Amino acid sequence: MKTSGTAGPKPAVLAGLVALGFIGLAVATPMLALVAIAPALPDLSGDYLGFVWSITKFTVLQAGLSTLLSVLAAIPLARALARQATFPGRHIVLRLLALPLALPALVVVLGIVEVWGRQGWISTMLQSTGLSGPLNIYGLAGILIAHVFFNMALAARLLVAALEQIPPENWRLAAQLSFSSRHVFRHIEWPVIRSVLPGIASLVFMLCIASFAVVLVLGGGPKATTLEVAIYQSLRFDFDPPRAVLLAGLQLALCAGLFVLGGRMATDIAVMSSVGKPARRPDRFASRRIDSLVVAAGLTFLALPMLAIVLSGIAAPFGVIVSQPVFWRALVTSLILALTAATLALVMAWCLLAAQRTIMRHRIPSRTASAFMSSMQASGSLILVVPPVVIGAGWFVVLHRTGLANSAAPVIVAIVNALMALPFALRILRPAVVGQAQIHDRLCASLGLSGLQRWRLIDLPVLTRSFALAFAFAAALSIGDLGAAALFGSADFVTLPLLLLQKMGSYRSVEAAGIALLLAGFCLGLIWLAEQLKPGAQTS
Amino acid sequence: MLRLFTLCLAALMALVLPASAKDKLTVYTYDSFVSDWGPGPKIKTAFEASCNCELEWVAVADAVATLNRIKLEGSGSKADILLGIDTSLTAEASATGLFEEHGISTDNIKLPVPWTDKTFVPYDYGHFAIIYDSEKIKTPPASLDELVNGDPEQKIVIQDPRTSSPGLGLLLWIKAVYGDKAGEAWTKLSRRVLTVTPGWSEAYGMFTKGEAPMVLSYTTSPAYHMVAESTERYRAASFPEGHYMQIEVAGILKSSQNKPLARQFLDFMTGPGFQNHIPTNNWMWPAGKTSDALPDAFDKLVKPAKSLLLSADEVNASRKAWIDEWLKATTR
Numbered sequence: 001m002k003t004s005g006t007a008g009p010k011p012a013v014l015a016g017l018v019a020l021g022f023i024g025l026a027v028a029t030p031m032l033a034l035v036a037i038a039p040a041l042p043d044l045s046g047d048y049l050g051f052v053w054s055i056t057k058f059t060v061l062q063a064g065l066s067t068l069l070s071v072l073a074a075i076p077l078a079r080a081l082a083r084q085a086t087f088p089g090r091h092i093v094l095r096l097l098a099l100p101l102a103l104p105a106l107v108v109v110l111g112i113v114e115v116w117g118r119q120g121w122i123s124t125m126l127q128s129t130g131l132s133g134p135l136n137i138y139g140l141a142g143i144l145i146a147h148v149f150f151n152m153a154l155a156a157r158l159l160v161a162a163l164e165q166i167p168p169e170n171w172r173l174a175a176q177l178s179f180s181s182r183h184v185f186r187h188i189e190w191p192v193i194r195s196v197l198p199g200i201a202s203l204v205f206m207l208c209i210a211s212f213a214v215v216l217v218l219g220g221g222p223k224a225t226t227l228e229v230a231i232y233q234s235l236r237f238d239f240d241p242p243r244a245v246l247l248a249g250l251q252l253a254l255c256a257g258l259f260v261l262g263g264r265m266a267t268d269i270a271v272m273s274s275v276g277k278p279a280r281r282p283d284r285f286a287s288r289r290i291d292s293l294v295v296a297a298g299l300t301f302l303a304l305p306m307l308a309i310v311l312s313g314i315a316a317p318f319g320v321i322v323s324q325p326v327f328w329r330a331l332v333t334s335l336i337l338a339l340t341a342a343t344l345a346l347v348m349a350w351c352l353l354a355a356q357r358t359i360m361r362h363r364i365p366s367r368t369a370s371a372f373m374s375s376m377q378a379s380g381s382l383i384l385v386v387p388p389v390v391i392g393a394g395w396f397v398v399l400h401r402t403g404l405a406n407s408a409a410p411v412i413v414a415i416v417n418a419l420m421a422l423p424f425a426l427r428i429l430r431p432a433v434v435g436q437a438q439i440h441d442r443l444c445a446s447l448g449l450s451g452l453q454r455w456r457l458i459d460l461p462v463l464t465r466s467f468a469l470a471f472a473f474a475a476a477l478s479i480g481d482l483g484a485a486a487l488f489g490s491a492d493f494v495t496l497p498l499l500l501l502q503k504m505g506s507y508r509s510v511e512a513a514g515i516a517l518l519l520a521g522f523c524l525g526l527i528w529l530a531e532q533l534k535p536g537a538q539t540s
Numbered sequence: 541m542l543r544l545f546t547l548c549l550a551a552l553m554a555l556v557l558p559a560s561a562k563d564k565l566t567v568y569t570y571d572s573f574v575s576d577w578g579p580g581p582k583i584k585t586a587f588e589a590s591c592n593c594e595l596e597w598v599a600v601a602d603a604v605a606t607l608n609r610i611k612l613e614g615s616g617s618k619a620d621i622l623l624g625i626d627t628s629l630t631a632e633a634s635a636t637g638l639f640e641e642h643g644i645s646t647d648n649i650k651l652p653v654p655w656t657d658k659t660f661v662p663y664d665y666g667h668f669a670i671i672y673d674s675e676k677i678k679t680p681p682a683s684l685d686e687l688v689n690g691d692p693e694q695k696i697v698i699q700d701p702r703t704s705s706p707g708l709g710l711l712l713w714i715k716a717v718y719g720d721k722a723g724e725a726w727t728k729l730s731r732r733v734l735t736v737t738p739g740w741s742e743a744y745g746m747f748t749k750g751e752a753p754m755v756l757s758y759t760t761s762p763a764y765h766m767v768a769e770s771t772e773r774y775r776a777a778s779f780p781e782g783h784y785m786q787i788e789v790a791g792i793l794k795s796s797q798n799k800p801l802a803r804q805f806l807d808f809m810t811g812p813g814f815q816n817h818i819p820t821n822n823w824m825w826p827a828g829k830t831s832d833a834l835p836d837a838f839d840k841l842v843k844p845a846k847s848l849l850l851s852a853d854e855v856n857a858s859r860k861a862w863i864d865e866w867l868k869a870t871t872r
Contacts, residue, residue, distance in 0.1 A: 037612070051867075110745050117751045118695070118734070138735045213738055216700060217746075221736035223871045229738075233702040236604050238860070239611055312749075326576045393612065400613050498571075504741040506572045507764045507823070509748055 011451065016355020016372070019348045023379045023422070026415055027386055030394020031248065034241040037397055044243075052230065052247070056254065059226040062140065062215065063208035066147035070204050071197065073152045077298040078159030079189060080291035083284050085164075093299065095527050097157035098472055099306070100150045102480035102523035104497045105213040106504065107516040111305035112146050112218070114312070121304070142218030147211065151204040153302055158203075161469055162196045162431055163189060175282035184283055199427045202259055206384040206423070209255060227251045231387050241393070248390045255385045256378065309516055316514020326494060327515075331522070334479050334496040337410070338526060341417035342474035346467065348418065349425035352376050353433040360434065361441055380426040383419045391416055410493060417481055421474035428473065432466040433459075472527040479523050496522070563593040565801050567790075568606045569624040571599040572822075579814075579821035586813040593801060602739075603705060603788075607633055614638070615795045620802045623663070623790035623809075627849065628708055630660050630789060631856035639791045644803055648810035648828045651787065652847040660789035661806050663814065664824035667783035667844050668709040669759040669776040670696065676753035680777040684717055687777070688729045695734035696754035697743040701863055704739045705786070710756050711866055712855060713784035716848040722862070726869035733870075748774075759783065759842045760823045766837035767820060775842075782846030788824065 081093065100108065115121050116137050123134040137145060170188050179187070212228045227247055235244035321327055356376060359369050395412050440462075444454050460467075482497040494502075496519050503512040574580030574597040584595045600606045603624045610622055615638065625633055633639060641658045649655055651665060670687060672680045677694065681687040687696075699707030718725040734752045737743040747755035759776045766772060790809060792802045808814055810828035818826045819834050826834075 047864075106742055106745070109742065110749060113746060113751050114749060117746075119750045213742065216703075216738045217735055217742050219735075221730070221733060221870060222700070222702075222867055229702070236608060237702055239608055324576055393608075396609075397612055400616065501741065502572055502575050504745060505739070506575065506577065507744070507761075507768070508577070509745050 012354040012358040013372075014355075015351040016358075016376070019351035019355075020372070020375060020379060023348065023383070023419065024375075026419060027383060027391065029398060030391045031245050031386075033394040033397040034245050034390065038242040044246075052227075052250070055225045055227055055230055056250070058224065059209060059228075059251075060254070062143050062147075062219075062224070062226070063205050063211075065140070066144055066151065066208040067201055067205040069144055070148050070151035071155050071201050073148060073298070074155035074159055074200075075193065076294050077152065077156040078163060078193075079185070080287075080294040080298075081156065081160050082163035082189075083281055083287055084291050084295070085281065085284070093295070094157065094160065095472075095524055096302070096306070097153040097160075098476050098527055099520060099523060100153050100302070101473065102476035103309070103516065103520060104480055104482050104500060105211070106501065107309060107513075108146065108149065108305065109214055109217050110312075111309040112142075112149060114308035115304045116142070116145055121308075138218060138220030139224070140219070142220070143211075143215055143224065146214045146218050147208050149302065149305060150214075151207060152298070154207075155200050155204055156298070157469075158196065158200050158427060159193060161428060161466070162192050165431065166192055171281050179283070181283060181287055196427070196431060199430070202381055203384070203423055203427055205258070206255060206381065209251065209385050210387065227254075228387060232389055235389055235393060244387075244390055244393075248387055251385050251387075252382055255382055259378070259381055306520075309513070309520070312510075312513040313515075313517030316510050316517070318514055318518075321511055321514050321518070326499060330494045330496045330499040331518075333410075333494060334519075335522070335526075337414055337417065337495060338475040338479040340414040341421060341478035342471050342530075344414065344418035345421035345425045345474040346429075346470055348422055349380075349429050349470065350433075352380070352426065353429055357434055380423050384423055388416060388420070413493075414478075417478035418474070420481065421477045424473040424477065425470040428470040429463070429466050432463050468530045472530040475526040475530065476523050479526065480519065563798070563801065564596055565591075565593055565620050565798055565805055566596045566598060566618055567621045567623050567805070568598045568600060568609060568619040569622075570602045570606055573597075573624060574599045577821070579817035582817045582821065583814050586817075587805060587808055590808070590813070591801065591804060595805075603629065610638060610793070611636060617793055617795055619793050620796040620798045621790055621792055621805060624788060625660075626705060626789065627785075627787045627852050628705070628712065628855045628859070630657060631852035633791065634659050634852075635856070638794055640794045642792055642803070642806055644807050644810075646810070650829070651827055652844075653785065653787075653849055657789070657852070660791040661809065662787045662789045662827040663809050664818045664822060664827050665785055665787040666758040666760050666824045667785055667842075667847065668706060668713055669757065669761070669783055669842060670779075671747070671755050671757045671761050671774055671776055673747070673750070673753045674773055674775050676750075680754075680775070682777070682779075684713070684779045684781045687732075687779070688725050690732060692731040694732065694754070695752040696732050696756070697734050697746050697752045698736055698756045699740055699743050700736045700738055701866060704737075706740050706743075706756055706758075707736070708859075709784055709786055711862055712850055713848060715862055716784060716850055717781045723865050723869040726866055730870040736870075758786075758823070759844065760819075760825065760838075763819075763835070763837040763841055764823050766840065767835055772840075778842040778844065780845060782848040783842075783844035784848045787827065787849070 081090070084090070103111075113120060116135060117123065118134040118136065120135070126132050127134060166188060174184055174188060177183075209226075210228055212226070212232065215224050215226050216229060218224075227250065231244050231247045231251070234240045234247060356373060359373065392412075395416075399408050399412070440458050444450065444458060449458060480497055482495075482501060496515060500512050500515040500519065503509070503515060569580070572578050580597050580599075584597065587593075587595050598619065600609050603626060606622055607625050607629055610617055610619060610633075613619070617638070622633070622639075639659050642661050644661065646655060646661070649662060651662060655662060670681065674680075681690055698710055701707040701711040714725050714729075715722045735746075737746070740757070743755050744757060744761075746752060747757075754777075757776075762772070762774050762776055765774045790806060792799065792806065796802050812829055812831035815826040815828040815830045816832045818824055819830075819838060825838075
């Protein structure tokens, strides 16, 4: 590989390769281990293949529609939130957008049923006004409502972050030219949205592909079977590890294929250089009324199920909950897990992006370099569709052979959570890291800054906001994650979502609702904490 | 940041450091059994008082997961005993060849059906039942047939037989009653099914939230509401065709290094020191000798006139075919 005169590029590329190797190892090892213990090849009759084909069609259909609706709804919401940079409570709204991700699917499903179900608030309202009978959401409609709830918030938050990076010069120019709202969208906002949209859409798509409880419960039954359900079934009830790996491979290939198609639509990252406060936009007055409407509509949709969750949680016997030692054990475990996983995710994301930046900067044309770039893109995308149940079972086999199964379990759970958070971290950090690079590289070169020094003096200060957001998302994701932690059962290793599920599974649904509320509270706390992560001298 | 990370990792490891090194009996079970409010901690205290040993519970998500864990670990498992699988899994468990005959006296065992399995010892049982909300349904279905053919507007939430034990229980129940006509029964019943959940928790949560007036659960479920919430609102519907049974069992691993102690535990399991904790902690019927009287709530429960149970071998051999039949009948 060709490097420039300084010693800078090499370590960055090396760190990226190490991160990539780590990710590959963490994902491939368990899949190979499961194949290795197979007594025989999976039994794949024609009937079964027909079944797989029909559930694959359904999986892609529901995930595709969910993604389309989530993103279409997120664009106006994000534009409105970015345009109105100062309204009271905006901070809280932005934090709330990260919250659905942290809530266990079971909790969200019950919240959505309470709002949209047959006996839900909306049905009751419609019936009392005589407009119509009870709603019946069970089927594709229910799946879409729940997925849009989860992912519109996510997509909107990521889009707001991108829009806020638009440099103030653009807005001054727009004001001078008296751009209309349509012009602003076409010439300023759309290029930015377009550069991040493929990444966001692919993230949402994968989350919907891997969705499990939501699809079964709100899908109304076995008609709404997805690949994830089949994987879960073949690994658990049928105990057919090779078939599980095969189906997981199919799911991976499917997503990879779609991303190759989607990759053609991706554009270069728009160069951005916003440091400090989001710009005061000249168009904020003219669009105030429509923005209020859009924000109000979006918030109502998001807030109603959250309100249902709060209302059922608020009645919980909190005295009883906090008097149980297991609650505190679970809380401490969850917090440590969330912090570890988020940190690890950020470190991995940074390594990958720094390597990518170096390769782009030096225009290293070799085949190795381009292979690295594409495997990085893939690793940042496809991890989410490797079912945690497969990673967990596979790692269990490996660790059991080495006698480490129990002591290493928390570490594996942290790593799996970090891997799941990586796609979020990459999407949040990439525009900032790569965009910043193009602006600051020449400056750094002329000042002779490189390596850690550059990271501390140049990169860290300007990236703080993106880092905080990435950390918040990663922490929220792992504090709410159930999958990974549930795989290595041990009476000593209890996380909050696991405790919630145990309460729910033994008639204590009222206590479970209280724990869900506390979980949401701690998650907001972590997001707030992440926002406080500022290097001393810099104000953001 | 790196320092914080190392610190966090160390703290995570410390959370699972092993305790002391007495003579130790390791029992794998499902997690609700050993939760703070489950029977596990009380049974541990009672057994350790008599055995001069340490009882270690290792909890995995649910019964199926415990058996999978044993399969993954094979003969290198550190489990002495597996506790918590039911009779729909015993044949599959025996077929692994990882379990050995229990060799203990079964005199204490009390079940509505004769017990002949030489590998597994039962510790509790329950009957599946349709639980209904008496504030919403005044005339509950009086038979399984009425449930199957009833008003499609009156909904029930059930669990998926591919992912949940009660779900599989209903599948076997309908098979035991309808035999070859099970597929038709499912097609009719599916008109009343509001939704099919992956586990018991989602279904029961939707039921208690009022989304559906009926749910598939156990005859013992009303006892929880009577004892813990002092309400008789939720009741089980009694079906003359019989109710399908779930018998939960434990067995000794061939690879155990502690077989005398393991036998001592299984023996203990059939007596009052274990059985007294079952009714109000696991909300199932005890399958052995108790010394405490059952709470009054248990007297008020539906007691099925007929217990249905397909043989473990038949279930093991036909489960896949029956699930396919269910899929075809309900996705039509």
